[in-house]
Amino acid sequence: MNIKVGTRGSTLARVQSQWLIDVLAKAHPQIKFEMVIIKTKGDLVQDKPLDKIGDKGLFTKELEDALLSGVIHMAIHSMKDMPSQLPEGLMLTLPTVREDPRDVLLTPHKIDSLAALPQGAVVATGSKRRISQLKKLRPDVEIVGIRGNIDTRIRKMQEQKLDGIILAAAGLKRIGRFVDDAYETVALPEKTFIPAPAQGILAVEIRADNELVKDLMKAISDPDTIVQMNGERSFLKTLNGSCHIPVGAYVEMKNESIKIYGLYGLEDMSRVVTRSIEGPPEEAEALGKELGLECYKAVHTKPGKVYLAGGGCGDPGLLTVKAMGVLKRADVIVYDALVNESFLNEAKEGAEIVYVGKRAGNHAMPQEDINALLIEKGLEGKTVLRLKGGDPYVFGRGGEEGEDLYDADVPFEVIPGITSVIGGLAYAGIPITHRDCVSSFHVITGHLKSNAYDGSSDLDWPVLGKLKGTIVFLMGVKNLKKICAELVKNGMDAQMPVAVVHRASTPYQRVVVGNLETIYEIATDAKITAPSLIVVGEVVNKREKLRFFDEKPLFGKTIIVTRSREQSSQMSEKIVELGGNPIEYPTIKIVPINEAACDEKVKELDKYTHIVFTSINGVEIFFDSLKRSGKDARAFGKLHITAIGEGTKNSLLSRGLTADFVPDKYVGEELVNGLAPLLTKDSRVLIPRSKNARIYVVQELSKICPVDEIQSYETIREDHVTVDPLEMLKNKEIDYITFTSSTTVEFFVEKIGAQHLAAINAAKCVSIGPQTSKKCLELGIGVDIEAEQYTIQGMLDAILKDTEK
Numbered sequence: 048m049n050i051k052v053g054t055r056g057s058t059l060a061r062v063q064s065q066w067l068i069d070v071l072a073k074a075h076p077q078i079k080f081e082m083v084i085i086k087t088k089g090d091l092v093q094d095k096p097l098d099k100i101g102d103k104g105l106f107t108k109e110l111e112d113a114l115l116s117g118v119i120h121m122a123i124h125s126m127k128d129m130p131s132q133l134p135e136g137l138m139l140t141l142p143t144v145r146e147d148p149r150d151v152l153l154t155p156h157k158i159d160s161l162a163a164l165p166q167g168a169v170v171a172t173g174s175k176r177r178i179s180q181l182k183k184l185r186p187d188v189e190i191v192g193i194r195g196n197i198d199t200r201i202r203k204m205q206e207q208k209l210d211g212i213i214l215a216a217a218g219l220k221r222i223g224r225f226v227d228d229a230y231e232t233v234a235l236p237e238k239t240f241i242p243a244p245a246q247g248i249l250a251v252e253i254r255a256d257n258e259l260v261k262d263l264m265k266a267i268s269d270p271d272t273i274v275q276m277n278g279e280r281s282f283l284k285t286l287n288g289s290c291h292i293p294v295g296a297y298v299e300m301k302n303e304s305i306k307i308y309g310l311y312g313l314e315d316m317s318r319v320v321t322r323s324i325e326g327p328p329e330e331a332e333a334l335g336k337e338l339g340l341e342c343y344k345a346v347h348t349k350p351g352k353v354y355l356a357g358g359g360c361g362d363p364g365l366l367t368v369k370a371m372g373v374l375k376r377a378d379v380i381v382y383d384a385l386v387n388e389s390f391l392n393e394a395k396e397g398a399e400i401v402y403v404g405k406r407a408g409n410h411a412m413p414q415e416d417i418n419a420l421l422i423e424k425g426l427e428g429k430t431v432l433r434l435k436g437g438d439p440y441v442f443g444r445g446g447e448e449g450e451d452l453y454d455a456d457v458p459f460e461v462i463p464g465i466t467s468v469i470g471g472l473a474y475a476g477i478p479i480t481h482r483d484c485v486s487s488f489h490v491i492t493g494h495l496k497s498n499a500y501d502g503s504s505d506l507d508w509p510v511l512g513k514l515k516g517t518i519v520f521l522m523g524v525k526n527l528k529k530i531c532a533e534l535v536k537n538g539m540d541a542q543m544p545v546a547v548v549h550r551a552s553t554p555y556q557r558v559v560v561g562n563l564e565t566i567y568e569i570a571t572d573a574k575i576t577a578p579s580l581i582v583v584g585e586v587v588n589k590r591e592k593l594r595f596f597d598e599k600p601l602f603g604k605t606i607i608v609t610r611s612r613e614q615s616s617q618m619s620e621k622i623v624e625l626g627g628n629p630i631e632y633p634t635i636k637i638v639p640i641n642e643a644a645c646d647e648k649v650k651e652l653d654k655y656t657h658i659v660f661t662s663i664n665g666v667e668i669f670f671d672s673l674k675r676s677g678k679d680a681r682a683f684g685k686l687h688i689t690a691i692g693e694g695t696k697n698s699l700l701s702r703g704l705t706a707d708f709v710p711d712k713y714v715g716e717e718l719v720n721g722l723a724p725l726l727t728k729d730s731r732v733l734i735p736r737s738k739n740a741r742i743y744v745v746q747e748l749s750k751i752c753p754v755d756e757i758q759s760y761e762t763i764r765e766d767h768v769t770v771d772p773l774e775m776l777k778n779k780e781i782d783y784i785t786f787t788s789s790t791t792v793e794f795f796v797e798k799i800g801a802q803h804l805a806a807i808n809a810a811k812c813v814s815i816g817p818q819t820s821k822k823c824l825e826l827g828i829g830v831d832i833e834a835e836q837y838t839i840q841g842m843l844d845a846i847l848k849d850t851e852k
């Protein structure tokens with residue numbers, strides 16, 4: 048019996064077919080195997096890149112025709128040339144043992160890894176799979192196309208003085224050119240440089256009805272290769288792979304299980320992903336499919352973006368405008384211990400907020416997990432803000448996160464931050480350089496590997512001891528004693544000034560000053576702990592004149608602001624300006640109501656003689672209604688306008704309207720007393736105001752003339768809360784709680800919980816006016832301070848007065 052074995056005519060094709068024929072002949076001595084050479088289209092067109100000619104089956108079609116017509120019984124291909132789908136009536140037999148699956152780099156350089164290739168090296172390869180992986184591992188390498196059989200390619204490398212070409216190890220081994228004096232053969236590990244699916248496996252294609260050949264092949268099949276082929280081909284099939292798209296797969300055989308590595312990308316290579324999956328060997332096919340689907344999904348979902356941002360060194364005002372912009376629109380915020388938590392109030396509603404720093408008793412999230420989290424969220428298409436204290440690259444491990452994101456193909460950007468090294472010092476009154484004394488500065492980690500004071504250390508103390516510039520040690524408080532001793536031992540003047548700055552630029556900032564000899568004792572006595580900066584240098588003396596922060600009137604005072612989110616910032620800014628620490632805990636939220644009714648009144652505005660605005664919200668919502676009705680400020684005509692409060696007055700002014708009457712005190716009684724004399728029975732008053740307002744004003748004015756009230760908005764409880772001050776209240780870390788209306792009192796107690804009244808009362812309660820104070824007392828809160836002027840400024844003045852006591 049004569050079995051005709053079809054193959055392409057290239058040397059490699061013939062060599063590998065001969066190899067298989069030898070294996071078959073040995074297993075089946077009674078049968079004669081004969082090689083038949085058939086030319087394919089891929090062999091004929093040599094001058095174009097592969098992905099530019101024809102479609103799938105470039106190297107297989109003619110052989111398949113010969114099989115179907117009975118000219119040959121078996122067709123031998125490199126498995127990696129096989130399209131994922133075979134023509135009707137044909138099938139692959141079980142494979143025989145696999146040759147080396149890896150890719151290799153052939154290079155004239157005497158090197159043993161891809162990393163060792165010279166910068167900017169020129170490497171030839173035509174495969175998109177290889178190009179994308181090479182670009183990833185060596186972004187500097189210039190990649191050029193190449194075609195032809197192995198010998199041609201090696202010749203081209205030499206003629207064109209290329210720094211390398213990438214080939215399959217299997218082919219080189221088969222034709223005996225794996226090791227050669229003319230070049231080095233650098234193997235590219237299959238897990239990091241994923242080969243083509245089934246690379247190194249010979250594909251034997253037969254007619255599905257040819258039982259005899261099927262059995263001949265079965266006798267020489269290899270169980271591991273079968274598993275690998277099933278897994279890798281299934282991955283390829285799921286992705287409908289061809290040479291036009293980057294696709295690679297490798298099944299690693301482990302003891303009891305397999306791990307499949309897959310690579311897949313878009314045709315233009317703008318997005319290429321790698322993923323892996325593990326499972327039992329029997330499920331190789333299903334696993335290959337699952338991995339293929341996962342890769343498909345990853346490639347076709349647009350990834351989001353991760354911003355590695357610095358949050359500044361403490362003072363919330365030190366966040367960059369750019370970081371704030373991202374903060375407001377981020378879907379996910381991942382932040383560290385040193386980040387000011389007040390930023391979280393700026394997060395959009397529904398943003399996912401993940402704390403990854405250390406917390407009492409708990410370890411911080413391990414760096415690998417943080418990296419994995421950023422990658423996961425980025426791949427889900429989310430905008431992720433990774434917020435770190437200070438600057439992300441100053442001892443912040445931002446570089447590691449960026450590298451992992453790069454490896455995972457997640458786009459990222461870096462937003463630098465104000466580092467504590469510079470900003471923190473400034474808040475302590477220490478300029479990091481000064482013409483009088485230093486011309487350089489040095490930033491050193493004080494987190495020493497060797498803490499034993501035995502002279503061994505990972506810092507070069509002899510060099511540090513001689514530095515003339517300012518030295519800032521981060522993470523060094525624990526080693527303060529050693530740091531000072533080493534510097535003196537290595538030549539620095541023991542009288543050199545040193546400052547230790549604890550929690551710089553925050554309300555908890557504490558600064559102690561001494562010299563190399565004394566500072567350890569001074570800092571220990573003052574119980575200074577981490578996080579602190581250690582500053583060594585003459586610049587420390589400048590603090591006497593340059594300190595500005597810890598001398599502000601509200602320095603060190605923590606004040607809760609309970610107003611609505613929109614209105615908090617104005618108050619917080621004033622507190623910060625005075626050196627205080629505002630904690631925004633919005634308790635109320637303003638929502639417009641009765642819009643249709645409001646629009647109706649606006650349409651007949653000319654029927655009224657007087658209008659009364661009681662709040663900024665009232666003004667804003669009224670103007671929204673005007674706008675909806677196609678009107679503007681002209682609609683007010685001769686209307687007499689009353690405004691309660693400075694804010695309301697200013698809000699009108701900004702819209703071009705000057706209030707005719709502003710009561711001195713911002714309470715209802717004052718309003719009625721002032722307005723009543725101006726009204727006659729023919730007057731008609733409109734009051735757009737909150738649903739929660741007191742009935743008093745309307746009741747009193749109605750005694751004189753018709754009064755229409757529009758309940759245009761409502762104050763409801765704010766439930767979107769990112770900061771919970773309860774712990775701080777319990778720890779007596781809050782100095783003042785400010786209440787700007789009775790509803791803020793009501794909802795504050797509701798939210799904190801009436802059972803915590805003692806904790807609430809441990810702080811001083813500041814009320815804006817009598818109504819608010821009344822509510823406080825009603826709910827069991829003692830009013831320590833009531834503003835004289837019933838305004839925000841009035842409250843702050845009252846607090847300032849209190850601190851002077």
Ligand code: SAH
Pocket residue numbers: 360361385435436437438439440441442443465466467468471520521522523548549550551552553577578579580
């Ligand atoms: N990326 C940060 C530094 C991180 S290392 C930056 O650029 O500032 C952490 C160390 O920074 C702390 O141990 C402490 O030494 C220092 N540090 C950060 N913020 C600080 C602050 N507000 N006050 C004092 N030290 C601070």
